[in-house]
Amino acid sequence: xxxxxxxxxxxxxxxxxxxxxxxxxxxxxxxxxxxxxxxxxxxxxxxxxxxxxxxxxxxxxxxxxxxxxxxxxxxxxxxxxxxxxxxxxxxxxxxxxxxxxxxxxxxxxxxxxxxxxxxxxxxxxxxxxxxxxxxxxxxxxxxxxxxxxxxxxxxxxxxxxxxxxxx
Numbered sequence: 127x128x129x130x131x132x133x134x135x136x137x138x139x140x141x142x143x144x145x146x147x148x149x150x151x152x153x154x155x156x157x158x159x160x161x162x163x164x165x166x167x168x169x170x171x172x173x174x175x176x177x178x179x180x181x182x183x184x185x186x187x188x189x190x191x192x193x194x195x196x197x198x199x200x201x202x203x204x205x206x207x208x209x210x211x212x213x214x215x216x217x218x219x220x221x222x223x224x225x226x227x228x229x230x231x232x233x234x235x236x237x238x239x240x241x242x243x244x245x246x247x248x249x250x251x252x253x254x255x256x257x258x259x260x261x262x263x264x265x266x267x268x269x270x271x272x273x274x275x276x277x278x279x280x281x282x283x284x285x286x287x288x289x290x291x292x293x
Contacts, residue, residue, distance in 0.1 A: 128172055134183060138167040141198065144228045145187065156191045158244040163190040163252055169260040173197060175214055177235075179205035184216075186239075186256035188249070193240040193256060197223060201233065208233055 130138075146165035153159055170185030180199040187194040197214055212223045212235045223235035239259065246252050 130170060130172070130183070134170070138170055138183070138185075138198070140230075141228070141232050141234065142167040142187065144230045144232055145189070145226075148229055149189070153189055153191050158191055158242040160190045160244045160246060162247060163188060163243060163249055165189050166249065166253070167196070168253055168256045170196075170198075171260070177204070177212065178208065179203060186260060187236070188243070188252045188256055190243070191241065192238050192243060193252070193259070194236045195221070195223070195239050195259075196234050196236050198234040201231075208235075211235075 142165050150165075166188045168186045168188060170183045173182035173184035175182050175184070175197060177197070177199040180201070180203040182200070183196075183198040185196055185198075187196050197212065199208065208225055210225050212225070214221050214223055214235070221237050223237045225233060226236050227233050240255075243252060246255070
């Protein structure tokens, strides 16, 4: 695997800062906002996916509320405007991602992997979580677990509980 270059790290830092500036006020209003976390782009590597002729970086974005998987096309080499969504094939499965446009012109595709990081104690813990996800291609397993949890929550919400007297 080829190491990222200095300009890649600079661009990812700009992306994270721009995302923070554009989203922090809304994130702070979320019930699961975690003040111990900040916005950070982590565990990026060169992707095998090419989008409109552009090479890509694939990695994770941590926010005070969620862990996102990102595909970031190299903006300068795009041969056409980006579509609103993209299906990406990774070793762990196929994922539909949506286009995010930041006010400063940065565009990338994203998919929420975990939407509640309120129990994490530090950015270091969030970093380890993102690193594990990227190293082990756990996205598929995590998505299955999220679907299971949503199905269970739906089932519990629809259940009627009665005592032995039927009331």
